[in-house]
Amino acid sequence: MTAKQSPLQKASIIDVQTLDDLISTLAHAGYQVIGPRKQDDAIVYDTLRSAGDLPVGYADEQDGGKYRLVKARDGIYFDYVVGPQSWKRFLFPPHQKICQMRKQGKAFRIVEETAEPPCYAFFGVRACEIAAMKVQDKVFDNGTFADPGYLGKRNAAFIVAVNCGRAGGTCFCASMNTGPRAQGGFDLALTEIVEKKRHVFLIEAGSVRGSEILAKIPRRAATGEDTAAALAATDRAVKGMGRKMVEDVGPLLKRNLEHARWGEVAKRCLTCANCTMVCPTCFCSTVEDVTDLSGSNAERWRRWDSCFTMDFSYIHGGAVRRETSSRYRQWMTHKLSSWFEQFGTSGCVGCGRCITWCPVGIDITEEARAIWESEGRR
Amino acid sequence: MKEMTALKDPMVPAPFRIERVRKELSDTFTIDLVSAERRRAFSFLPGQFNMLYVFGVGEIPISISGDPADPETIVHTTRAVGSVTNAMWKLGAGQTIGVRGPFGTSWPVEKAEGLDVVIVTGGIGLAPLRPAIYQIMSNRAAYGNVCILYGARTPEDILFRKELEKWRGQFDLQVDVTVDYATGRWAGRVGVVTKLIGRGGFDPHQTVALVCGPEIMMRFAVEALAERGVPNERIYVSLERNMKCGIGFCGHCQLGGDFVCKDGPVFGFDKIAHKFAIQEL
Numbered sequence: 001m002t003a004k005q006s007p008l009q010k011a012s013i014i015d016v017q018t019l020d021d022l023i024s025t026l027a028h029a030g031y032q033v034i035g036p037r038k039q040d041d042a043i044v045y046d047t048l049r050s051a052g053d054l055p056v057g058y059a060d061e062q063d064g065g066k067y068r069l070v071k072a073r074d075g076i077y078f079d080y081v082v083g084p085q086s087w088k089r090f091l092f093p094p095h096q097k098i099c100q101m102r103k104q105g106k107a108f109r110i111v112e113e114t115a116e117p118p119c120y121a122f123f124g125v126r127a128c129e130i131a132a133m134k135v136q137d138k139v140f141d142n143g144t145f146a147d148p149g150y151l152g153k154r155n156a157a158f159i160v161a162v163n164c165g166r167a168g169g170t171c172f173c174a175s176m177n178t179g180p181r182a183q184g185g186f187d188l189a190l191t192e193i194v195e196k197k198r199h200v201f202l203i204e205a206g207s208v209r210g211s212e213i214l215a216k217i218p219r220r221a222a223t224g225e226d227t228a229a230a231l232a233a234t235d236r237a238v239k240g241m242g243r244k245m246v247e248d249v250g251p252l253l254k255r256n257l258e259h260a261r262w263g264e265v266a267k268r269c270l271t272c273a274n275c276t277m278v279c280p281t282c283f284c285s286t287v288e289d290v291t292d293l294s295g296s297n298a299e300r301w302r303r304w305d306s307c308f309t310m311d312f313s314y315i316h317g318g319a320v321r322r323e324t325s326s327r328y329r330q331w332m333t334h335k336l337s338s339w340f341e342q343f344g345t346s347g348c349v350g351c352g353r354c355i356t357w358c359p360v361g362i363d364i365t366e367e368a369r370a371i372w373e374s375e376g377r378r
Numbered sequence: 379m380k381e382m383t384a385l386k387d388p389m390v391p392a393p394f395r396i397e398r399v400r401k402e403l404s405d406t407f408t409i410d411l412v413s414a415e416r417r418r419a420f421s422f423l424p425g426q427f428n429m430l431y432v433f434g435v436g437e438i439p440i441s442i443s444g445d446p447a448d449p450e451t452i453v454h455t456t457r458a459v460g461s462v463t464n465a466m467w468k469l470g471a472g473q474t475i476g477v478r479g480p481f482g483t484s485w486p487v488e489k490a491e492g493l494d495v496v497i498v499t500g501g502i503g504l505a506p507l508r509p510a511i512y513q514i515m516s517n518r519a520a521y522g523n524v525c526i527l528y529g530a531r532t533p534e535d536i537l538f539r540k541e542l543e544k545w546r547g548q549f550d551l552q553v554d555v556t557v558d559y560a561t562g563r564w565a566g567r568v569g570v571v572t573k574l575i576g577r578g579g580f581d582p583h584q585t586v587a588l589v590c591g592p593e594i595m596m597r598f599a600v601e602a603l604a605e606r607g608v609p610n611e612r613i614y615v616s617l618e619r620n621m622k623c624g625i626g627f628c629g630h631c632q633l634g635g636d637f638v639c640k641d642g643p644v645f646g647f648d649k650i651a652h653k654f655a656i657q658e659l
């Protein structure tokens with residue numbers, strides 16, 4: 001392929017029934033297929049046995065502090081967007097064992113554990129979520145140190161992207177340049193085409209192994225009309241996106257580390273840490289030590305942590321960030337500003353989760369805008 | 379079985395055997411460690427730290443306080459302040475400590491060649507600087523004047539007292555010690571260590587300053603050094619932040635865009651002066 005060619009030129013069309021073939025083909029290839037499922041009135045990511053497990057016909061209503069699943073268009077597979085979970089929980093599990101130690105007389109030894117990494121196929125990955133994985137890739141392989149657990153799972157994972165045909169209520173990926181159409185980083189990408197007379201998927205391969213899987217399922221070449229319909233779908237999502245991040249937010253926050261807005265948002269923020277738990281790029285962790293009753297076996301566990309807790313910055317004598325305002329500032333400036341210094345990219349991909357799952361509906365785009373406007377802009 | 383070496387998890391400690399534990403002060407002890415796997419060399423740069431794991435209790439960052447010229451023994455000097463440090467002090471020779479490291483940046487000992495060196499430190503802050511002092515002493519001719527300014531709470535809290543006295547007896551080293559509170563027969567200086575900076579002994583325009591101690595002390599030290607005319611880019615400080623990994627994974631040590639564990643703990647002050655000015659960053 002020459003660089004100028006649109007990736008859509010190699011696209012194919014599959015019927016909706018073929019989704020099932022795709023899932024079973026992946027399963028036969030040895031992947032554990034994980035995808036969106038409806039559980040407890042939310043979309044979560046769990047094992048998919050067939051396309052029937054997908055939350056067909058549901059859409060989500062999202063806004064600051066609000067999430068609701070509703071019955072929507074019959075038979076549509078991907079009318080909802082992202083829920084409270086992200087793929088992070090598979091690649092970087094909330095709770096993972098680092099190692100185990102066993103006492104031997106006065107000494108102890110480290111018990112070697114070598115488990116084969118699970119081989120996941122992530123089915124239904126949104127463009128912002130691919131962007132989030134790329135962000136975490138830089139965190140867990142920082143040039144000096146690499147996390148083999150993360151990398152093993154990440155490199156093995158097969159990514160089936162889904163391009164969004166509808167924006168969620170809190171999405172702002174378009175202004176973060178991360179979506180709603182996936183630009184690479186997938187093995188296969190689906191766009192659901194819903195028209196009066198037909199309901200099909202446009203499917204593109206983004207890798208050799210993607211093409212190999214695609215070759216095993218019934219498909220036909222996409223026409224120019226098909227690709228136009230697929231592009232129209234993501235265009236609709238862009239047009240329907242209600243939120244937007246202000247421009248040049250990185251430098252903006254860097255020059256406003258001392259700003260009245262931090263104190264103002266602190267009056268609303270509960271420091272509950274929800275935003276960091278749902279965020280697909282937040283990577284902070286702590287380590288927990290456990291011993292068995294005999295005291296001769298010990299384990300170290302890595303667990304998700306959040307910069308919103310008081311303990312997070314504790315050093316002898318007291319926490320560094322005692323005030324809610326400094327903890328909120330840490331979160332927001334990290335996501336939108338200091339991340340650039342650390343990893344050369346934004347730490348926010350515009351998925352909107354932190355807005356939806358904030359119990360008091362604090363909106364990162366609005367907080368940034370308030371500071372932006374305080375500089376006399378509009 | 380492929381690429382097994384590439385797959386080593388940097389979060390898993392290596393077992394080291396305790397050779398010796400000795401009391402330094404009422405609340406401070408030094409531990410000598412050797413690799414339990416084989417007597418393999420452990421090279422480090424002055425100012426770097428290790429993550430030390432106590433079986434079943436926890437893991438903490440502790441600077442290396444020994445001589446970089448001795449790669450067999452790793453020495454750490456620790457003040458017992460809480461759960462892990464107290465548990466560590468209860469350990470004895472023959473027991474195991476888990477070690478990950480060495481991590482972080484180092485004191486600019488080589489960059490300081492040809493210049494005066496002033497070391498400003500308080501309390502346990504002398505421990506992370508001792509390797510730098512050893513290295514400077516082993517290559518003494520390469521430096522101009524070398525001053526060690528050390529402050530302790532009381533005369534009983536003076537760390538490495540014998541060594542300080544020995545260094546003080548040398549003709550090529552200026553050692554000034556001060557205490558916050560005089561007790562017993564102390565006839566030395568009383569007052570904060572930062573006061574000693576104004577007394578001279580180094581040429582501010584030809585000096586590298588190495589500063590380590592409580593953050594408040596470092597703030598005053600930097601101010602006093604600046605007053606004497608030492609530029610920020612030749613002042614180095616070692617920072618302390620909560621650390622759960624030491625390798626840039628856990629996020630705890632962040633100071634704005636810096637990870638203190640890998641971009642620090644030793645920073646050129648010019649790189650962080652603007653951050654120092656912001657509360658609770």
Ligand SMILES: Cc1cc2nc3c(=O)[nH]c(=O)nc-3n(C[C@H](O)[C@H](O)[C@H](O)COP(=O)(O)OP(=O)(O)OC[C@H]3O[C@@H](n4cnc5c(N)ncnc54)[C@H](O)[C@@H]3O)c2cc1C
Nearest residue numbers: 315316438439440441455456457460461462463618619620
């Ligand atoms: C780079 C670096 C080098 C250090 N070098 C030395 C040294 O050479 N000698 C020495 O005595 N101390 C040193 N410290 C401080 C030492 O790490 C803490 O005193 C120690 O973590 C306290 O642990 P604790 O469990 O006994 O205390 P607790 O008060 O029970 O603390 C609970 C937990 O909080 C964290 N914590 C508490 N205080 C600190 C702190 N000051 N810094 C980082 N994490 C902290 C630790 O995770 C600790 O386990 C260093 C700290 C850093 C960051």
Ligand code: SF4
Nearest residue numbers: 279348349351352354
């Ligand atoms: S900060 Fe909010 S919008 Fe940005 S990636 Fe995280 S959860 Fe999504």
Ligand code: SF4
Nearest residue numbers: 282283284307331334
């Ligand atoms: S925002 Fe907070 S929890 Fe998230 S990665 Fe940054 S420091 Fe960690």
Ligand code: FES
Nearest residue numbers: 624626628629639
């Ligand atoms: S100590 Fe974990 S990131 Fe620095």
